[in-house]
Amino acid sequence: MLRTLLTTTCVLAFAGPGAFAADNLFLPDLRPAYPDAWELEEENPLRFEFGARYWYTLGGFDTDLSGFDLKTEDTTHILELHGRIEDLGTDSYVKAIGGFGVVNTGSYNLDGEDGDMVGNTVAYAGGDFGWMPFGDMREGYSLGGLVGYQYWKEAPDTGRASFTVAETAADIDYSPETGAWSVGFDSEPNNFDIHAVRLGAAARFELAKSIDLTAEAVAIPYAYIDGTFGAHDLNPTSSGNLVRYQGSTTTIAGHAYGASGELLVGFHPTENLTVRFGGRAWYLNGQYDAETEVATIQPPQPNAEAPPNFTAPTLSRQRYIQTDNPFSLFRYGALFELTGRF
Template sequence: MKRALKGTIAIVALLSAVPVLAADYPYMRPAYAESWKNPDDDLRFEFGTRYWLSWGEQDASFTAAGLGDVGVTTRDQTHIVELHGKIEDLSTQTYLTGKAGIGLSTSGTYAITPARSGAIGRNSGIGYAATDFGWLPFGKLDEGFAAGGFVGYQYWKDAPDIGSGQVGATFAGNTPTSFTAAKDDLDIHALRLGVKAQADFDKFDIQGEIAAIPYAHVSGTLGGSSPDGFNLGGTEFQERAPTTLSGRGYGVMVESLVGFHPTENLTLRVGGRAWYVEGVLDAQFSSRAGGADQATLNLPSNFARIFRYGALFEATGRF
């Protein structure tokens, strides 16, 4: 009887302590709402490759005061392979893109006036690398349509091989006896400010952008003319060093693509692209005439422009 009474007293004491224990127990977070999702779901990725069948043009003319004009013209076809990627943040409507391309094969013609002309050689160097950061506040990235603007930077090398481009290294009088290479080699560092729009449907998508280039720094060298030299004002001038140039430019870049989704994660696109930069350049012309080295001349440009355009073909994975 005493044992049963003791057991009953213990059970009553335990039950009376439960509220106290519950009051002291730490707060427990409730279960996630059904609408909760992992923050990583706000990120969307694209990585792929492109083939750019491009045509390129360079045109520049420089004035040698009292002697005449010196010019360079190139026309080429270049096959370019490009890698590209994009990260989209659906929660902020922003994106970051990157791309890099390199020319695998270039052919065409060149002319250095009033010196020589010929076929573009096999050692051309044409390529680029760029990155953009964009914000698309109009529409929704994950609901079919979005539009906005972006800012970016692009490095662009345009160096078609102008055949036997060279300048004199040593001379006998005014005649070169040995030579050194002088490439047509332009480096462009460009600021991009643009607008972009994209629309994504069940089985296809379309996107387009246009970017102004308010400033570009242009530098490089022009191809050499030896052993022909330049006949300027009735005097033969031989280049004794590569003709260098530098200056500033501005221009525009346009791109448009239409895509097809054969599967949920694969996109095939086709479209076009065009880049154009023109500017004011100064060339430093080091020459030899009459059997003696001449003072280096600063030749301001009458005009200078570079243009590359063509068709794009893309295969991209999306996840």
Template sequence: MNRSLSSIAAILALGTAMPALGADSMFPDMRPSYGNEWGQSEDNPLRMEAGLRYWYSLGEQNANVGGTSYDTKDRSHILEGHFRIDDDYTSTFVKGQAGYAVYTTGDYETNVGVPSPFEGGQIGYAGADFGYTPFGNETFRLGALVGYQYNRESPDRNRYDVLNDDGLNIHSLRLGVTAHADINEMFDIDAEVAAIPYAYGYGASSEIPMADTVIQGVTVNRTRTETSGALYGASGQIMLGFHPTENLTIRVGGRAWLLDGPSSSRQKWWEASTPDSYIYSDQNLNGFSLLRYGALAELTGRF
């Protein structure tokens, strides 16, 4: 009797242990649960930064229509917001920026008149780039970028009438090379050069009242110039950074944009007798160019 009870107890004990033994053999390396601090791992590959820039910018626009040159030069104070996200695991990054001139002055002139000063205007831009930096090491990275940028280049327009189609609007494709180097724990240098293989620009001047004039057999009393065309060019930027704390960066440097290319222009004339009726006179827009350059200062937080 005692022997039977001992045998039964041994069999029950063995049966109880079998599932545990089987589980250990089937799943020998089960991963333990995450700790409370898993989200703050130092192995997180994402690095982020965001901040503000001030750009003291000098701009020039030059064109020739029908033998008459039109030149605009401005001095603009631009405030810009920017961000950048780096993924160290894939060696990629995304960055973006948007800026607008808070104050602009300049001069507009033609070869048949005296310069006309102006104040105000619309200078703005917004864009984003995607980059890949597979070359380098922990202190130096080199790669390429592709991006899009929109520019509003209307320094002599009413700055509060931003929805009007007067002025110059440009949509650009950017293809470039980018590099970043950490000089030491306190300083770094960041640079990029981009080609603009294609950009589309369009815009118009404001309506100009005029004395009754006969154009193409029609008496007109108002006119406006409309332009459009494909452009190409390049841009560049270089910044020297200083890190007073682990999460704060101060940078200074410079930036330049250049666009050029053939475009078309046409004069729109409104009939004096029928205000809603108009005629067009097409012309070539020769020698159009746009240049903007100046000094940059940046304050950025790193996360």
């Protein structure tokens, strides 16, 4: 019995490793351990564009202030900076632009008289928020709407009207011995500032791997305009012993509506560089109220009680408001863009 047990033990001892080795041939391979960073890498949902533009524009301003007409035409070269941030996860974007006219020429007709503009200050800035629910920004086409704000300045130099700065009779220089008198004058330039609400539609299409098309059609349901109509001139008048001068520059405040549009074709010579060209147009139409002060002066009069001396002059001021004065403003032209994408 003891001999049998020892024999069995020896057989198992020598056969065991071979048996386990044979069994290992039929065991499946075990999965290796996960690497330290085994999770999937997500795509960055943000995409950026920043660059510069050149806008070759033709512009014009037309207004009629109670029969006092002003019409301007100009050619202005504008340099612009722009930026756009897209959120691919929500198919939305924000963008901002800012531009300034660097060179311009033009002409005007002011109350029937033609002249060449010395210059025209053109500047603008604004931003939009857009949502593109139709399509997919990742897939190469997207359509949607936008809402935004734009500031727009036009300041055509068409000459300045003089107005007296005398506020009271104490501001009038006069001689009680001779009756000679004078008042000081000043002037201000034309300056029209516009604050506009933008509502519209936007689209972008990837026509090919290296070509895209960007378009905007925007309505401006409301715009507020204010500023100075510095060329508006009230000629001095006299009646009896009274002389009337324009007592301030003409200030304006009103509202307008209009539209704008933009179409650009883009080329991508490299993955991170885009060159676009196309066109843009802006138009506004509205009306405003104009306020002007008139200074009425009674010059020194002969003093009957102490001849040949003269009495002191007097001065009074009245403010006049002229309502519902129409105006229109436009600017359009070719647009060129160089943009970095990342």
